[in-house]
Amino acid sequence: MTLKTSRLDIAELLETEEDIQQFLSVAAEECTPEEFIHALGTAARARGMTAVARKAGVTRASLYKSLSEGGNPQFETIYKICNALGLRLTATPKHASV
Numbered sequence: 851m852t853l854k855t856s857r858l859d860i861a862e863l864l865e866t867e868e869d870i871q872q873f874l875s876v877a878a879e880e881c882t883p884e885e886f887i888h889a890l891g892t893a894a895r896a897r898g899m900t901a902v903a904r905k906a907g908v909t910r911a912s913l914y915k916s917l918s919e920g921g922n923p924q925f926e927t928i929y930k931i932c933n934a935l936g937l938r939l940t941a942t943p944k945h946a947s948v
Contacts, residue, residue, distance in 0.1 A: 864896035867936060874937065890928065891917030893935055905934035 864870050870893045877889035894902040894917060903913040907930060916923035917931075932939055 861892050861896040864893060870896060870935060871937060874932075874935075887917060887921065887923060887928070888919070890931055894931060897935060902931060902934045906930040 860873070864873055874889060874893055877886050881889060894913065899913055900910050903910040906913065906927075908916075908927065913931070915921055916927050929939060
């Protein structure tokens, strides 16, 4: 018996604004910068790259390039993408005060 498998695409599971927000919050806390950029790309695909690019004020091609493996987007680009996804970047203490 042959087992057929398919590749899991997390973008297909990010159905709501809350899903995307939680996904990126966890990524921001637990991932490396490269992994966070990948997660940001996954969230953008879930929302629709064309729509995110339009809202971010960048071309679709530059969005793909910035968020691709090996891409190195500037902070301004990351900021624009987060805004386009309806998110605000905030800074919180790494450790709670005792």
